Amino acid sequence: MWEYIAKRLAMVSIVIAGVTLVAFSAMYLAPGDPAEVIALARYGQDLSAGQIETLREAEGLDAPVHVQYLIWIGHLLRLDFGKSLVTSEDVLVEILQKLPATVELAVASLLISLLIALPAGILSALRKNTLLDNSCMFVSLVGVSVPNFWLGLLLIWLFALTLHMLPSFGYGSLKHFVLPAITLGTSLAAVTARLTRASLLEVMGQEYIVAARARGLDERTVLFRHALKNALLPVVTFAGMQFGYLLGGTVIVETIFSWPGIGKLLVDSIFARDFSMIQGCVLFIAVLFSLSSLAVDILYAVLDPRIRYDRRD
Amino acid sequence: MSSPILSIENLNVSFKTSKGIVKANEDVSLQIREGEILGLIGETGCGKTTLGKAILRLLSGKAKLEGKIMYRDKDLLTLPEKEMRLLRGKEIGIILQNPSACLNPVLSTGKQIAEIYRYHEIMGKKEAEKKAGEMLELVGISSSRGCDYPHQFSGGMLQRVMVAIGLAIRPGLLIADEPTKGLDPDTKLQIAELIVGLVRKENASMLLITHDLELAGRLADRISVMYAGEIVEMGMAEEIISSPKHPYTLDLLRSLPGKGFGTVSGHPPSLVSPPSGCRYHQRCRFRFEACSLAHPALRELEGERFIRCLLSEKGRRKETAAQPLLTLQPVLRCSEEGIWRC
Amino acid sequence: MALLKVENLKKYYYSGLFKKEIHRAVDGVSFDIGRGETLGLVGKSGCGKSTLGRTVLKLLDPTSGSIFFDGQDISGLKGSDLKNLGTRMQIIFQNPESCLNPRMRIYDAIAEPLRLHRLFERDEERGRIQELIEAVSLSEELLFRYPRELSGGQLQRVAIARVLGMKPEFIVADEPTSMLDPLVQAQILFLLKKLQTEYRISFLFISHDMRVVEWMSDKVALMEGGKIIGFR
Amino acid sequence: MTDVIEKTEITEKAYLAEKRPDLEEFGKNKLAVSGLMLIAVLCILALFAPEIAPHDPFAQKLDRRLLSPSSEYPFGTDELGRCIFSRVIYGTRISLGIGLLVVAVTSVAGTAIGLTSGYRGGLLDEVLMRGVDIVMAFPNIILALLIAGLLGPGFSSVVLALAFTQWPAYARLVRGQALSLRKRAFVEAARALRPSGFYIMRKHILPNCMEPIIVLGTLEIAHVIIFASALSFLGLGIQPPVPEWGSMLKAGIPYLRTAPHLTFFPGLMIIFTVFAFNFAGDGLRDSLGQPADQEVLAR
Amino acid sequence: IGEDKEGTAQGAGSGGSSQELVVGLGSDVSSWYLDTFAAGDARFVWSQVYETLVRLDSDLNITQGLAESWQTPDNGKTWIFHLRENVTFHDGTPFDADSVVFSYSNQSYVRQAVLKPVQSVEAIDNYTVKFVLAKPMPLPYYLTHVAWPVMGPGCLDSEGNFVKPVGTGPFKFETQTKDQEIVLTRNEAYWGEKSLLDKVTFKVVPEAATRVIALETGEVDMIIKVPEYDVKRLEAEEGIQIHRKLTTFTDFLQFNCDKSPFNDTRVRQSIAYAIDTESLVNEVLEGIGEPAGGRPYSPVMMYSDPDLETYTQDLDKAKALLEEAGWKDSDGDGIRDKDGKSLHVTLVVSKGVWAARHNPMAQVVQGTLREIGMNLEIQVLDEGAINKLESTGDFGMILRSGYFVWGPYPKHFFVHHSASPYSHYHNETYDQLVNEADMTVDVQEQEELYHSLQAFVIEEVPAYYLVHEEKVVATGSSVKGYTISSEDPWLNLSGVYLERK
Numbered sequence A: 001m002w003e004y005i006a007k008r009l010a011m012v013s014i015v016i017a018g019v020t021l022v023a024f025s026a027m028y029l030a031p032g033d034p035a036e037v038i039a040l041a042r043y044g045q046d047l048s049a050g051q052i053e054t055l056r057e058a059e060g061l062d063a064p065v066h067v068q069y070l071i072w073i074g075h076l077l078r079l080d081f082g083k084s085l086v087t088s089e090d091v092l093v094e095i096l097q098k099l100p101a102t103v104e105l106a107v108a109s110l111l112i113s114l115l116i117a118l119p120a121g122i123l124s125a126l127r128k129n130t131l132l133d134n135s136c137m138f139v140s141l142v143g144v145s146v147p148n149f150w151l152g153l154l155l156i157w158l159f160a161l162t163l164h165m166l167p168s169f170g171y172g173s174l175k176h177f178v179l180p181a182i183t184l185g186t187s188l189a190a191v192t193a194r195l196t197r198a199s200l201l202e203v204m205g206q207e208y209i210v211a212a213r214a215r216g217l218d219e220r221t222v223l224f225r226h227a228l229k230n231a232l233l234p235v236v237t238f239a240g241m242q243f244g245y246l247l248g249g250t251v252i253v254e255t256i257f258s259w260p261g262i263g264k265l266l267v268d269s270i271f272a273r274d275f276s277m278i279q280g281c282v283l284f285i286a287v288l289f290s291l292s293s294l295a296v297d298i299l300y301a302v303l304d305p306r307i308r309y310d311r312r313d
Numbered sequence B: 001m002s003s004p005i006l007s008i009e010n011l012n013v014s015f016k017t018s019k020g021i022v023k024a025n026e027d028v029s030l031q032i033r034e035g036e037i038l039g040l041i042g043e044t045g046c047g048k049t050t051l052g053k054a055i056l057r058l059l060s061g062k063a064k065l066e067g068k069i070m071y072r073d074k075d076l077l078t079l080p081e082k083e084m085r086l087l088r089g090k091e092i093g094i095i096l097q098n099p100s101a102c103l104n105p106v107l108s109t110g111k112q113i114a115e116i117y118r119y120h121e122i123m124g125k126k127e128a129e130k131k132a133g134e135m136l137e138l139v140g141i142s143s144s145r146g147c148d149y150p151h152q153f154s155g156g157m158l159q160r161v162m163v164a165i166g167l168a169i170r171p172g173l174l175i176a177d178e179p180t181k182g183l184d185p186d187t188k189l190q191i192a193e194l195i196v197g198l199v200r201k202e203n204a205s206m207l208l209i210t211h212d213l214e215l216a217g218r219l220a221d222r223i224s225v226m227y228a229g230e231i232v233e234m235g236m237a238e239e240i241i242s243s244p245k246h247p248y249t250l251d252l253l254r255s256l257p258g259k260g261f262g263t264v265s266g267h268p269p270s271l272v273s274p275p276s277g278c279r280y281h282q283r284c285r286f287r288f289e290a291c292s293l294a295h296p297a298l299r300e301l302e303g304e305r306f307i308r309c310l311l312s313e314k315g316r317r318k319e320t321a322a323q324p325l326l327t328l329q330p331v332l333r334c335s336e337e338g339i340w341r342c
Numbered sequence C: 001m002a003l004l005k006v007e008n009l010k011k012y013y014y015s016g017l018f019k020k021e022i023h024r025a026v027d028g029v030s031f032d033i034g035r036g037e038t039l040g041l042v043g044k045s046g047c048g049k050s051t052l053g054r055t056v057l058k059l060l061d062p063t064s065g066s067i068f069f070d071g072q073d074i075s076g077l078k079g080s081d082l083k084n085l086g087t088r089m090q091i092i093f094q095n096p097e098s099c100l101n102p103r104m105r106i107y108d109a110i111a112e113p114l115r116l117h118r119l120f121e122r123d124e125e126r127g128r129i130q131e132l133i134e135a136v137s138l139s140e141e142l143l144f145r146y147p148r149e150l151s152g153g154q155l156q157r158v159a160i161a162r163v164l165g166m167k168p169e170f171i172v173a174d175e176p177t178s179m180l181d182p183l184v185q186a187q188i189l190f191l192l193k194k195l196q197t198e199y200r201i202s203f204l205f206i207s208h209d210m211r212v213v214e215w216m217s218d219k220v221a222l223m224e225g226g227k228i229i230g231f232r
Numbered sequence D: 001m002t003d004v005i006e007k008t009e010i011t012e013k014a015y016l017a018e019k020r021p022d023l024e025e026f027g028k029n030k031l032a033v034s035g036l037m038l039i040a041v042l043c044i045l046a047l048f049a050p051e052i053a054p055h056d057p058f059a060q061k062l063d064r065r066l067l068s069p070s071s072e073y074p075f076g077t078d079e080l081g082r083c084i085f086s087r088v089i090y091g092t093r094i095s096l097g098i099g100l101l102v103v104a105v106t107s108v109a110g111t112a113i114g115l116t117s118g119y120r121g122g123l124l125d126e127v128l129m130r131g132v133d134i135v136m137a138f139p140n141i142i143l144a145l146l147i148a149g150l151l152g153p154g155f156s157s158v159v160l161a162l163a164f165t166q167w168p169a170y171a172r173l174v175r176g177q178a179l180s181l182r183k184r185a186f187v188e189a190a191r192a193l194r195p196s197g198f199y200i201m202r203k204h205i206l207p208n209c210m211e212p213i214i215v216l217g218t219l220e221i222a223h224v225i226i227f228a229s230a231l232s233f234l235g236l237g238i239q240p241p242v243p244e245w246g247s248m249l250k251a252g253i254p255y256l257r258t259a260p261h262l263t264f265f266p267g268l269m270i271i272f273t274v275f276a277f278n279f280a281g282d283g284l285r286d287s288l289g290q291p292a293d294q295e296v297l298a299r
Numbered sequence E: 001i002g003e004d005k006e007g008t009a010q011g012a013g014s015g016g017s018s019q020e021l022v023v024g025l026g027s028d029v030s031s032w033y034l035d036t037f038a039a040g041d042a043r044f045v046w047s048q049v050y051e052t053l054v055r056l057d058s059d060l061n062i063t064q065g066l067a068e069s070w071q072t073p074d075n076g077k078t079w080i081f082h083l084r085e086n087v088t089f090h091d092g093t094p095f096d097a098d099s100v101v102f103s104y105s106n107q108s109y110v111r112q113a114v115l116k117p118v119q120s121v122e123a124i125d126n127y128t129v130k131f132v133l134a135k136p137m138p139l140p141y142y143l144t145h146v147a148w149p150v151m152g153p154g155c156l157d158s159e160g161n162f163v164k165p166v167g168t169g170p171f172k173f174e175t176q177t178k179d180q181e182i183v184l185t186r187n188e189a190y191w192g193e194k195s196l197l198d199k200v201t202f203k204v205v206p207e208a209a210t211r212v213i214a215l216e217t218g219e220v221d222m223i224i225k226v227p228e229y230d231v232k233r234l235e236a237e238e239g240i241q242i243h244r245k246l247t248t249f250t251d252f253l254q255f256n257c258d259k260s261p262f263n264d265t266r267v268r269q270s271i272a273y274a275i276d277t278e279s280l281v282n283e284v285l286e287g288i289g290e291p292a293g294g295r296p297y298s299p300v301m302m303y304s305d306p307d308l309e310t311y312t313q314d315l316d317k318a319k320a321l322l323e324e325a326g327w328k329d330s331d332g333d334g335i336r337d338k339d340g341k342s343l344h345v346t347l348v349v350s351k352g353v354w355a356a357r358h359n360p361m362a363q364v365v366q367g368t369l370r371e372i373g374m375n376l377e378i379q380v381l382d383e384g385a386i387n388k389l390e391s392t393g394d395f396g397m398i399l400r401s402g403y404f405v406w407g408p409y410p411k412h413f414f415v416h417h418s419a420s421p422y423s424h425y426h427n428e429t430y431d432q433l434v435n436e437a438d439m440t441v442d443v444q445e446q447e448e449l450y451h452s453l454q455a456f457v458i459e460e461v462p463a464y465y466l467v468h469e470e471k472v473v474a475t476g477s478s479v480k481g482y483t484i485s486s487e488d489p490w491l492n493l494s495g496v497y498l499e500r501k
């Protein structure tokens, strides 16, 4: 296993190389002259052609794409993430500033989603085809169909404006977490709940569950000790994926709740063609994603001892 | 004669399938007395496991159960699930037939044994694990393997783990579904002795389902023989083995490898549309016309002997089983001499 | 010439999530089986019989050693190279309750090898399956059930029928009758024996019932702790 | 042994009847049938939109903006005085088209990749899964921009962009299941038949990991429909005033408090679609050959 | 983690009688220095901290700022400013000619963009500065814009790196938390009338709908850029006050006059006749703004011609013009065609802050043009993609919000000047008129020139001007003494105080 983890960590650099390379070329293939867009963002609309050219040269945007990429990699190896092309702020500083908010929100929404999804999924599996199951299903189907922006505004309207219980925007105290985390959490919860239910139903039909009951274990023990661990594989996969995705930030929720996260930073940088910032963000997201995917893979082996990675016989 | 700890009355179990209703148990009545070992033998697929599982109400939702299963003074078929749960494992234990499917693949075997202690006897983790280790040792597996997962065990070892689980807290009634299958003779003997030793020591009762007639004959006090969902013969173990009265029992004994390896032509009957009349009549060497028409009832003969055969009704029994086919002598000798050894 | 020749075969299991443990399940085994011959294999529970059987068939990758089947060393073969061995060497698994796909009806499970290797035309298939289940004394009503809905002994016979359908030259029979009553067991054993003489099938016959093994086998190997400690 | 043992014969009829119990079971499943019926309704809406819609979905009547539902405008009018009912019906064509196409393509492709990766393992698994990591680590907009840049705007680039970002989810999910399933005894038993790896994946692994695929697939439809509208501002195709549920929802957000019917009805249609496919998916799952469910103990 | 008292909706409202104003802002201040443009909502904050030499009053008349008077000895090539004395920067250093030289001489952005013609800035004495220009131009107007204010030398450290904002304005920079809030405190040493507020906090709330709710809950006292569709509702709400004022910005449809069909003036005119700007304002924009009918700039701008004849909708005329230009519906599909090509054009709309307003506008334009037989395809794109289309000329029209507007001065006409990188109109007469007007200092002459430019735009339609934008600020019940001004960034807080219940 250690060997496997080491190998995977080494692999992270490949993922990063891949992600950043594609991101780099994507930004070049995207329509628009980057120098011009950056100049616009920096200097406003009253631009002269000379200004654009000066900027192009100064920022090295005149070099061929692959050269620029290699230069960037070169800097990266020296742990130099560069400065934002638009605001000249240090990319690393900026990202590290935003990352905590993103990570916190990701953890909070994942927790909320699991807190909703696991009990809901489990209950509806246990009470299959009852009113409870059907209403869980109904709610979760509505849950996935409701877009984040809609739900977010609705929650603000309800909890901030009507009930005066929670702040409508901002970041800082615990109260600020509630609405954004619920907004993100519920839409994730819907899928997770359905996955949990389907997976649990399958497991509950297995012979070893009958055997566990035959030992006189009560339903709780049967469920939590015997069934759940077996049923959790797809749930863990999905939750892991969602966590990775949340770590990449979520523009919509961040915008609605003025959450100072990495998602909005990235999207803004994309539209401003702020290459160094884009690359920095993408790199961080890729690393986080790789780590969460590694964590999920390790969890597989923990959940199901038949899955082991180092030697395949 | 002690009172019955379990008495099954007119039990019918059927499964619905797309091909019709499978009547896995039909009108089964039997009793297990306090401190008694009842052997249940019979053709594969005749409904033994179904009977065992029915007692603990472990059958799938598709199964339909009718009749009465009285455990002491409780009817297990109408007992609320909560109370049923209290009986399972603690008062009525079961060793299930298919260990590779019945062990949870993601829990180590040690844990699966230990959890019984933790759950039923509410002891600490440490203590439970220690007891689980002891239990493993008892069935001949080194306790260090307790942290291994089921897929790392051999077939026979899994079987022994199932036994360990079934014996873990010494229930008053143990249902053992082929507890010694897949074991080498030495181990089999050891396990059989272990089970019976514990059952006897606790003065518990046991329903021993097995295909191993010799084992049944040796361990059981009484034996029931099932065929096609019905009980066809029942009586004291020694008598059944030494002087079987039902033609099926007779054929069963003759087919033992050591006893001629005799086969009978024909197939086990369908449980969806069982043959008319006596269910064994098509394969029976002693059949006569009436056999295909009248379905014989389970009749009590002298000495707590029951039989479901028209022959016995007609008093033609003497012709059929003149010679005892299997005497218990070699079996009883086995532990001293070890004919199990190769 | 022997149909199957095994030389110094080893199979080690590695386990443990973070610390490695080695388990020598088969530790240097050599034997050979001629055409139409049966080698009985007996030994204490957990001594490595099943592992040996599965490794011989290359269902497990041998740690070392060689396996010659019909003169060809198959120990190093991989994937598609083994494909033509599919119908020639087969195994009846020890645990029938978990070796059938829970989502496949019995009919399909038995038909699967026939279809896979195109042994029969589609319209012959039904007749063939009919024959097979009759041979193992199963009734037709079971065919369209799922494995979960069969008794242990019935499943075991399904597993046997499935293998016999392919008419293999060599069969590893891993306790093929452990869940059968003596009557049916006798039927099945007679069937195997009959097929053996008819088609010159070779068996590696694993069982715990000495009388059965002796009745079936030409030679009996005794295994202990992963090694064969004697033949009889 | 003269007695005639009733010769059992797998007759043609019995055989055929038994080969199709899946369909029968599907038919018996009320939920599944209602799901199929809902899907049929959606298809009819899409096909006969011009006949069903009472108004031109593009016709603006600025003097009749934001009207509440009435007999003339069953779902009311939007911010430009267009008939929401007509737009919702026309929107079926695009939203359903995108949803179905993307989910079909991604679930098939993702499943195939996940199966291969999980079953084969080893280097191939590593390569495929690192590929998945790369794709998933990408912010979706970057990918969409890339595709927009390469293909130019259009329906196909929306589908492609969405498909490209969505397949890894299936791949990862299925791989996890496959990793576990490949160690099951019945897979080893199947391997003893020496079929191709593809065969085992298709016949043995896939049917046993269909549940999560169906769950994800049927729920993804909603996600895809909403996501499609988010791509429109990148110039990826669906542009106003083309009626499309996701965009309609978005356009109605400003009026969430004053005229909620703007968002309500397109949202309702998405929910409706998700329900339709979920019901049908549940039916499909039940007819996949579910082993007897044992979770309910018999009395 | 921040103070918890603001953690709830009521938090800010229960602040007692302290004079702490909380303003909801759409975007953060990403730059505090002259090397980059104060984009987005940054100027609202800048204008509290920084000041300009010349200012505009609330009706856009030019008045004194940090300069008390100014003159040009040579008709606009040289400008001399006499500075206000006894003014100090926030860090205590005195404001003098050197700081003006510092602000206007060495800054890359200012030098390269708007103030490019500025050749040198010299201090004549402690409180007099001279600007020498390459060509005559009305410099004071340019200097009214807060995007290039006077900054204290204390902004930079000894190596020339920016450290912190140092201005002369009524508020001092206190702290900034990226993308969350900016805190300013009262400048006790302010030269003018000191603010009544102790503290102003700008909260960054990008989503307009959230911003509105935050005002309603009292989490903020004041929001700027209130979305049009919420104005009516907010007006009706108790305690909330809406402040509206016409701005200097005008939304317009820019034509690609280099390509068919818009290289034909008649086609452009036809569109001008077709679009009903009145209903655009009344229906799409909920009555916020003023219909332009082609008028290139807002009535509040300098030299805006009050007698200008603007367009009113006339569909028949629009159709006739198209016919005249050769676009006829020969195949009867409702779309006109000419030489086998049907009249199909694209309308590019920018995504981003303006999209919410421009999308429906574009769709109405689309609907209207369909009536005269023109098929319009809307493309909502990001800035980069629009630039690309502009350089390839692959578009028909672009819907733009007003820009190139510095104060009331009509610099905006450069948009259609050949030299402008964004111009898609090439007309020598026009170029000449613009050059002349910009170089003239004489007010009378200038007015005439700009009047004729307006008439020219109406006649030639290089772009069709749709709506004069109105700005909307909303304040909560506790805000008193606020009056909205026309000056960009219109957030004059002098006289504002709080009265909390």
Ligand SMILES: Nc1ncnc2c1ncn2[C@@H]1O[C@H](COP(=O)(O)OP(=O)(O)OP(=O)(O)O)[C@@H](O)[C@H]1O
Pocket: B015, B016, B017, B022, B023, B024, B043, B044, B045, B046, B047, B048, B049, B050, B051, B060, B062, B097, B271, C142, C148, C149, C150, C151, C152, C153, C154, C179, D292
């Ligand atoms: N869930 C089910 N659905 C339908 N039929 C079933 C089901 N379970 C068991 N059966 C049928 O019921 C009959 C009795 O099965 P049971 O498992 O009790 O047999 P058994 O006596 O234990 O046989 P064995 O000795 O082979 O284990 C068999 O014919 C079997 O096919």
Ligand SMILES: Nc1ncnc2c1ncn2[C@@H]1O[C@H](COP(=O)(O)OP(=O)(O)OP(=O)(O)O)[C@@H](O)[C@H]1O
Pocket: B151, B152, B153, B154, B155, B156, B157, B182, C013, C014, C015, C023, C024, C025, C043, C044, C045, C046, C047, C048, C049, C050, C051, C052, C094
């Ligand atoms: N996957 C595995 N990982 C680790 N150890 C294993 C694994 N599979 C089997 N073993 C161990 O290898 C040994 C041999 O197992 P095997 O199944 O070959 O025994 P066997 O001779 O068939 O026994 P039985 O008669 O009980 O079936 C056992 O000790 C078992 O615990």
Ligand SMILES: [Mg+2]
Pocket: B048, B049, B050, B097, B177, C151, C152, C153
């Ligand atoms: Mg059984």
Ligand SMILES: [Mg+2]
Pocket: B154, B155, B156, C049, C050, C051, C094, C174
């Ligand atoms: Mg074995």
